Amino acid sequence: MSVSLKKLLLGEQGLVVIFALAFIVVAVFVPNFLTERNMLGLLQSVVTIGIVACTMMFCLASRDFDLSVGSTVAFCGMIAVMASNATGSILLGLIAALLCGALVGLVNGVVIARFRINALITTLATMQIVRGLALISSDGRAVGINDPNFYQLALSKFLGIPAPIWVMLVLFIAFGFILNRTVFGKNTLAIGGNPEASRLAGVNVVSMRVWIFALQGFVCAIAGILLASRITSGQPNAATGLELSVISACVLGGVSLAGGRAAMAGVIVGVLIMGIAENVMNLLNIQAFYQYVVRGLILLLAVLLDNLRSGAVGRRG
Amino acid sequence: MSVSLKKLLLGEQGLVVIFALAFIVVAVFVPNFLTERNMLGLLQSVVTIGIVACTMMFCLASRDFDLSVGSTVAFCGMIAVMASNATGSILLGLIAALLCGALVGLVNGVVIARFRINALITTLATMQIVRGLALISSDGRAVGINDPNFYQLALSKFLGIPAPIWVMLVLFIAFGFILNRTVFGKNTLAIGGNPEASRLAGVNVVSMRVWIFALQGFVCAIAGILLASRITSGQPNAATGLELSVISACVLGGVSLAGGRAAMAGVIVGVLIMGIAENVMNLLNIQAFYQYVVRGLILLLAVLLDNLRSGAVGRRG
Amino acid sequence: MASFLEFKNISKGYPGVQALSDISFAVEKGAVHGLMGENGAGKSTLIRILSGDQSADTGEISLDGSVQHYSSARDAFDAGVIVIHQELQLVAELTVAENLWLGRFPAKAGMIDFKKLVSDVSQKLEAIGIDVDPRIKVANLSIGQRQMVEIAKAVMLDARVIALDEPTSSLSSRESEILFALIGKLKAQGKIILYISHRLDEVFRLCDSLTVLRDGKLAAHHASLAKVTRDQVITEMVGREISNIWGWRARKIGTERLKVEKLGGRLLPNPVSFDVRSGEIFGFFGLIGAGRSEMARLLYGADHRHTGTVTIDGVAVGGNNPRHSIEAGMVLCPEDRKFDGIIQGRSIEENIAVSSRRHFSPLGILQPGKEARLADRFIEKLRIRTPSRKQDIVNLSGGNQQKVILGRWLSEQGVKVLVIDEPTRGIDVGAKAEIYNILYELAENGMAIIVISSELPEVMGISDRIAVMCQGRIAAVYDRDAFDERKILAAALPDRSAAAVA
Amino acid sequence: DVKIGFIVKQPEEPWFQDEWKFADVAAKEKGFTLVKIGAEDGEKVQSAIDNLGAQGAQGFIICTPDVKLGPGIVAKATANELKMMTVDDRLVGADGKPLEDVPHMGISASKIGEAVGQAMVDEIKKRGWDMKTVGAIRVSYDQLPTAVDRVEGALSALKAAGFPQANIFDAPQAKTDTEAALNAATVVLNKNAGIKHWVAVGLNDESVLGAVRATESVGIPADGVIGIGIGGAESAINEFKKPTPTGFFGTVIISPKRHGYETALNMYDWIANGKQPAKLTLTAGQLALRDNYAEVRKELGIE
Ligand SMILES: Nc1ncnc2c1ncn2[C@@H]1O[C@H](COP(=O)(O)OP(=O)(O)OP(=O)(O)O)[C@@H](O)[C@H]1O
Ligand SMILES: Nc1ncnc2c1ncn2[C@@H]1O[C@H](COP(=O)(O)OP(=O)(O)OP(=O)(O)O)[C@@H](O)[C@H]1O
Ligand SMILES: [Mg+2]
Numbered sequence A, B: 001m002s003v004s005l006k007k008l009l010l011g012e013q014g015l016v017v018i019f020a021l022a023f024i025v026v027a028v029f030v031p032n033f034l035t036e037r038n039m040l041g042l043l044q045s046v047v048t049i050g051i052v053a054c055t056m057m058f059c060l061a062s063r064d065f066d067l068s069v070g071s072t073v074a075f076c077g078m079i080a081v082m083a084s085n086a087t088g089s090i091l092l093g094l095i096a097a098l099l100c101g102a103l104v105g106l107v108n109g110v111v112i113a114r115f116r117i118n119a120l121i122t123t124l125a126t127m128q129i130v131r132g133l134a135l136i137s138s139d140g141r142a143v144g145i146n147d148p149n150f151y152q153l154a155l156s157k158f159l160g161i162p163a164p165i166w167v168m169l170v171l172f173i174a175f176g177f178i179l180n181r182t183v184f185g186k187n188t189l190a191i192g193g194n195p196e197a198s199r200l201a202g203v204n205v206v207s208m209r210v211w212i213f214a215l216q217g218f219v220c221a222i223a224g225i226l227l228a229s230r231i232t233s234g235q236p237n238a239a240t241g242l243e244l245s246v247i248s249a250c251v252l253g254g255v256s257l258a259g260g261r262a263a264m265a266g267v268i269v270g271v272l273i274m275g276i277a278e279n280v281m282n283l284l285n286i287q288a289f290y291q292y293v294v295r296g297l298i299l300l301l302a303v304l305l306d307n308l309r310s311g312a313v314g315r316r317g
Numbered sequence C: 001m002a003s004f005l006e007f008k009n010i011s012k013g014y015p016g017v018q019a020l021s022d023i024s025f026a027v028e029k030g031a032v033h034g035l036m037g038e039n040g041a042g043k044s045t046l047i048r049i050l051s052g053d054q055s056a057d058t059g060e061i062s063l064d065g066s067v068q069h070y071s072s073a074r075d076a077f078d079a080g081v082i083v084i085h086q087e088l089q090l091v092a093e094l095t096v097a098e099n100l101w102l103g104r105f106p107a108k109a110g111m112i113d114f115k116k117l118v119s120d121v122s123q124k125l126e127a128i129g130i131d132v133d134p135r136i137k138v139a140n141l142s143i144g145q146r147q148m149v150e151i152a153k154a155v156m157l158d159a160r161v162i163a164l165d166e167p168t169s170s171l172s173s174r175e176s177e178i179l180f181a182l183i184g185k186l187k188a189q190g191k192i193i194l195y196i197s198h199r200l201d202e203v204f205r206l207c208d209s210l211t212v213l214r215d216g217k218l219a220a221h222h223a224s225l226a227k228v229t230r231d232q233v234i235t236e237m238v239g240r241e242i243s244n245i246w247g248w249r250a251r252k253i254g255t256e257r258l259k260v261e262k263l264g265g266r267l268l269p270n271p272v273s274f275d276v277r278s279g280e281i282f283g284f285f286g287l288i289g290a291g292r293s294e295m296a297r298l299l300y301g302a303d304h305r306h307t308g309t310v311t312i313d314g315v316a317v318g319g320n321n322p323r324h325s326i327e328a329g330m331v332l333c334p335e336d337r338k339f340d341g342i343i344q345g346r347s348i349e350e351n352i353a354v355s356s357r358r359h360f361s362p363l364g365i366l367q368p369g370k371e372a373r374l375a376d377r378f379i380e381k382l383r384i385r386t387p388s389r390k391q392d393i394v395n396l397s398g399g400n401q402q403k404v405i406l407g408r409w410l411s412e413q414g415v416k417v418l419v420i421d422e423p424t425r426g427i428d429v430g431a432k433a434e435i436y437n438i439l440y441e442l443a444e445n446g447m448a449i450i451v452i453s454s455e456l457p458e459v460m461g462i463s464d465r466i467a468v469m470c471q472g473r474i475a476a477v478y479d480r481d482a483f484d485e486r487k488i489l490a491a492a493l494p495d496r497s498a499a500a501v502a
Numbered sequence D: 001d002v003k004i005g006f007i008v009k010q011p012e013e014p015w016f017q018d019e020w021k022f023a024d025v026a027a028k029e030k031g032f033t034l035v036k037i038g039a040e041d042g043e044k045v046q047s048a049i050d051n052l053g054a055q056g057a058q059g060f061i062i063c064t065p066d067v068k069l070g071p072g073i074v075a076k077a078t079a080n081e082l083k084m085m086t087v088d089d090r091l092v093g094a095d096g097k098p099l100e101d102v103p104h105m106g107i108s109a110s111k112i113g114e115a116v117g118q119a120m121v122d123e124i125k126k127r128g129w130d131m132k133t134v135g136a137i138r139v140s141y142d143q144l145p146t147a148v149d150r151v152e153g154a155l156s157a158l159k160a161a162g163f164p165q166a167n168i169f170d171a172p173q174a175k176t177d178t179e180a181a182l183n184a185a186t187v188v189l190n191k192n193a194g195i196k197h198w199v200a201v202g203l204n205d206e207s208v209l210g211a212v213r214a215t216e217s218v219g220i221p222a223d224g225v226i227g228i229g230i231g232g233a234e235s236a237i238n239e240f241k242k243p244t245p246t247g248f249f250g251t252v253i254i255s256p257k258r259h260g261y262e263t264a265l266n267m268y269d270w271i272a273n274g275k276q277p278a279k280l281t282l283t284a285g286q287l288a289l290r291d292n293y294a295e296v297r298k299e300l301g302i303e
């Protein structure tokens, strides 16, 4: 391997480069992969993960952890549908859902940051509580949408690309900007890197953490609304297990669970790796049980490659 | 509250005391709770969680994380049944299962400790791979046990108490001893407290971590064998979601996810809290959807109380 | 002139410890006020209360006559108080510039002005003579460089009160001079400076007034240092006299014990070779970033060796695993106690016994009685101030933590080569003398000892031979009879033309 | 060439494995390609349909994770120009009425439940138990609508035959596996230690098995228990193969053969020959007992 190639692969953007190579390989060898239809389908299939990953990145970067995202997505989707049905106004429904999402996040944040309760346990608890609420409010059944205009949220297109994908792209850009260019982003990284030092430097660690969780809840609500619109109903059982997929996507993308490290480009790649793996396995008609094994191996491979890279860069601390 | 009572509640053993109080309250107010039958049923219902929590405690105490336990339990149960059926010898079946369990753990350990891959991702990957293998090896079906003596593993009693409960008790005692009274246990805690400092102090961090994972796999195999015997078949879908229950039980019991802190008594209490919560909700006939909410609230309450306690003790950190 | 900063009846207790009891004193504007005391006397606690990080149980602080009621570090900032804590408080993943601005980034509508961020920092660093690139991550700096960055925080904000908690503990004299010049400037601007140090020379040189704490109580307050002697201050601190803290004594030096050939690694591109004889104390001196700590880590196998061999008594020691070194009879007491030393969340007893317990744990089963006795022995010998050996190590004062780490290595058995990096970082005068004595004893018993220190008097005071490192290579080696402060310093200074790198 | 998708909601379940297996048989016979995709929730269904569209399939058969997904699935299928049929569960619109336009083959969940309940009533009578002294364990998983329908179907048959409501005890399982059912049922048994005769219903064989294991662990003899499962896959067969009878009395087998083979065939006919399948085909479940399960399976074409 020539030196400059090695540098490219193992440099800061290593994962992105590796991903690009893998993408080319897949595009060449998997039939039907690189068609416009499949690309749009692929992107739509990662909308929920992608949107939630934006804020999960902040959450992990500040050394927190959120297991309640899946429940929140389902709950907010239900609220959007039920409130729209009840009030007859889609707008009111959306507002209600966004508020509920932010509220769930706020509760998480306050309990975790102010009462200093372990984030894993807290969000595991809210995960169950919120799921319970979603089930109770609908008696465990899906709720249909009265106003067909609600479907348009997911169906409408701009430049040939469906709205949910646009929303995801906009959020990618927005949160990438927030992470790198704003005080909020830098403070998030600082808190994750060294909470004690950040506090002593005058960063309001508690309120930062509360904000991050509230934002997470809000963004989950967006994902929930789009999901409800796409599946044309509010489903209390939707998005189970989402939390692990989202966290994996983030970690794959180089976000450190020990806090302090995150990059939007990495997270996007992480999300895409997860999506492409599913997509390709289905295109290749891999048997269900083998899909488990393949999915696991891809995860391992991706971190292994990324690790080679960071191992080569090397760090002491 | 008198001073000495306060001291008792908020002291080292605070969670245990709070738990004892809660237990008395439940015993008085919930009918049928404090019967011998119910107590035995309760203990049997926590056997799987309890057994796996023993080693999960080590894993968390050394700052690691293992999501693959549920899959490993299911896989080893399958192996025990299939190997017994194939060889006609229950003993060989058990040995095969224990070896497989240890092997899964070993793989986890080597990948995580030697190749320095993130534990969350690695065990998420093995969780899928192992579940896939369990499904593939049985074609997704439950495997019946040929030799009825296999059932005796779970049914035989000693002093009126079924064998699985004895196994759990023995493991509680053994791992409690290992944690507090052996170099292995102390080194585990040291690694969790500060891995780099432990390495410089001559603790063989890599091989310790590998050992802990291998032990975890081995213990999962024990749990898997007992489970297969209790449900009289090997089921590839068994024990899904076990990982989160076990981790919650440990964290409830005061094991720190940041490593370095663990106590067997706490973990036992954590396991019992989880078991009693389920048990009492069913005794009180709480509706399924509300059970989610109640379960979440109990989790929150338990950590909140524990937190008040440690908040009162105060640490610099 | 009226008092500007005043502590009134401050008390603070922790479970089992009364860290401060009824402390009152005042400091005037434009003065440098020293704060001295043994390890665990309560200096850092007082500073932490001043910084808003902790609150006093009773008592109050007033600035310019108005009583302060702040409840967080942020409030203290706003009141014009800036504190440089004893433990480095930097975020390794952020750049130097970002660290210096943390908590008050220059921003418009939440968006950071990166140009201003970097250029302001460059200017400030240059003005005070700190040679660090503001755009690199703190993770890539050596401890000494980090300490300089930390010090730069003091001038980033226009504060009224600046408190420095042991700022020079891992600086060599050249960098210390930069700090002193800075303090002089701040003083001239009429700031008020609280200065904590265990180095008497510094205190006498810098301070106008001095407060001595002992066991959390006010032991003495000197409004002026004109008529105060060093011995008097030592007595006030320690409660007894210490005549000669170095106490070097001649001893028999044996044959070669440790031989190092062409040792090199990633942070030490130019391999170094040297040897140490049994009974010899071999000092390493250098400016910050000279590569001494890296040399020690490579020697010990803590970092990956690229080249070189290490032999002890003719037997080669395998690299890349500290365990091999320990088994071969070599131990390293690391410089960065927070990241490489203390095991957070565990007791003093466990922190001491972590390595040596294998000698008395048959079949891996502990003998708690033995560990307790071991811990008690070192708590007494090193004068560790703690309510109990069960105390969590994070609750100890910085100096006491350092002593526990020393205890860990001094309790090892069969050690042939002892490497200590900044052994007395943050340790008080009384305990220092104690530690030197232990080193001499060990050397007399035939141990080869490598001492790395940034404190030139210390290296000169206790070593039999000194190697001076500069920019990753050994620039010179002097025998004890050839020690000369000026020559050593000159050898440590990088060639001006080649000094571009940070 | 023809490409047909077969989407199921729980790919790990033996039932769906069997459906796939039989659909594969049809694919071999007719020489078309079958693409099997598991889709556990609404979102996965959406991307599965997109995926099929992208790889050029002409139609698909689906067992949906939730019947309310109806309009969304229809819209997706139309957008991708795919023909569609449903199997097992029938799609409903926003108003809760079945989408009549989509061809469907299946069996209603409450009908299966009723078959279970009827078999129970017959056996209770045969054993000569007094309904008033019999307890019923309702192993429930209420967040799954199909589960509710099945269990309620069985209980309605019991109640119709005079089974007292007060003797029905809820055992909510936290997950759908045997261990969870075992733990939940144990509590019910211990709470009602006085009752000597028990019947157990649940959403599938695994949950009923859990209840049966619970009766064994508290020492209720096998002839005091009537557990009837639904599905008839390996877990049930293993039970019948045990040397001595257990409380697991029988299981209502539903045939994956028709559901898998016939639907795939119909879809092929539709695509290749333009022959529209029937809008609604209802199949029946059949009770299998310890001594006749082999015949029943043969009859249903499973063996
Ligand atoms: N969080 C805490 N919990 C318990 N004890 C504490 C805590 N913080 C400080 N202490 C105790 O308070 C006393 C004063 O500590 P402090 O850090 O102020 O000492 P110091 O004078 O700065 O010492 P050094 O010179 O070693 O830095 C010590 O005995 C220390 O053990
Ligand atoms: N983690 C790191 N990554 C990259 N470079 C580093 C790292 N740590 C230290 N360095 C660099 O390596 C060089 C040697 O550092 P070392 O810590 O060995 O110096 P030292 O002589 O012990 O000085 P100090 O008094 O600062 O500890 C320094 O120039 C420093 O910038
Ligand atoms: Mg201090």
Ligand SMILES: [Mg+2]
Binding pocket: C142, C143, C144, C292, C293, C294, C335, C421
């Ligand atoms: Mg150094």
